[in-house]
Amino acid sequence: MREMTDPGTVGTQYASVERLQTRRSVWGPGPEGVSPVDVLRTLVVASGARRVLEVGCGTGQFARSVLDEAPSTDYLATDLSPAMVEATRALGVPAEVAPADELPFSDGWFDGAVAAWMLYHVPDLDGTLAELRRVLRDGGTLHVATNGREHLGGLLRDAGGEALVTQFTSENAAGLLGRHFEHVVQRDVETRATFPDHAAACAYLATFAPDLAQALPPFDGPRAYAGHTAVLTAH
Numbered sequence: 001m002r003e004m005t006d007p008g009t010v011g012t013q014y015a016s017v018e019r020l021q022t023r024r025s026v027w028g029p030g031p032e033g034v035s036p037v038d039v040l041r042t043l044v045v046a047s048g049a050r051r052v053l054e055v056g057c058g059t060g061q062f063a064r065s066v067l068d069e070a071p072s073t074d075y076l077a078t079d080l081s082p083a084m085v086e087a088t089r090a091l092g093v094p095a096e097v098a099p100a101d102e103l104p105f106s107d108g109w110f111d112g113a114v115a116a117w118m119l120y121h122v123p124d125l126d127g128t129l130a131e132l133r134r135v136l137r138d139g140g141t142l143h144v145a146t147n148g149r150e151h152l153g154g155l156l157r158d159a160g161g162e163a164l165v166t167q168f169t170s171e172n173a174a175g176l177l178g179r180h181f182e183h184v185v186q187r188d189v190e191t192r193a194t195f196p197d198h199a200a201a202c203a204y205l206a207t208f209a210p211d212l213a214q215a216l217p218p219f220d221g222p223r224a225y226a227g228h229t230a231v232l233t234a235h
């Protein structure tokens, strides 16, 4: 889907924090009882990396949660959107505006890097992965999270749309990472979006597909939909 990587569309989508906050708020653990964000945080903290770069940090909650668990980490969060950087700084996390495909850091500067639910947006995916590899020291670890092809497909189809297939999915992520990193390990995590009512489901859809929000047939009470994600580490 071309709009997912179009700089103008992506810039508008993340020009302020509200749309991302609306989307984040509905997600919780799936049948395994864990959320992918918890899996990702556990891996980042367990890696013991001292100097960590996050790209596409969004509103900064993930960065904050890592620092809460591992306060001595030298963590730098970055994002293309000044509004996201400002929200992240407001949580007390060091943050800078930087494009993920042109990182203003020296080779090998970081022990760890995080790219959570953002590699499906970058216009030059291979260039971005090469850039992440460049700023990691030899033996450093990249932690990644993304969605599968069927992520939230039930809701999108109920609204008359179709599943959102991006350039970087659970199905192709390991192969794409493998072009730049030697060892890649993947864990698939099923998650769940719970909407208290029809209006909440419409509000979610309206953040990225207003036509689908209009088309979602009414329903009574709460409704939950499955989401499919993957968390990967690459060395």
Ligand SMILES: C[S@@+](CC[C@H](N)C(=O)[O-])C[C@H]1O[C@@H](n2cnc3c(N)ncnc32)[C@H](O)[C@@H]1O
Residues within 6 Å of the ligand: 010, 014, 020, 024, 055, 056, 057, 058, 059, 062, 078, 079, 080, 081, 084, 098, 099, 100, 101, 115, 116, 117, 118, 121, 122, 123
């Ligand atoms: C779906 S949000 C994910 C935010 C956060 N990682 C999370 O999991 O909540 C994608 C984020 O990537 C940022 N982004 C998109 N393209 C980018 C790029 N080329 N370089 C850096 N950040 C980018 C957006 O501004 C947005 O904050």
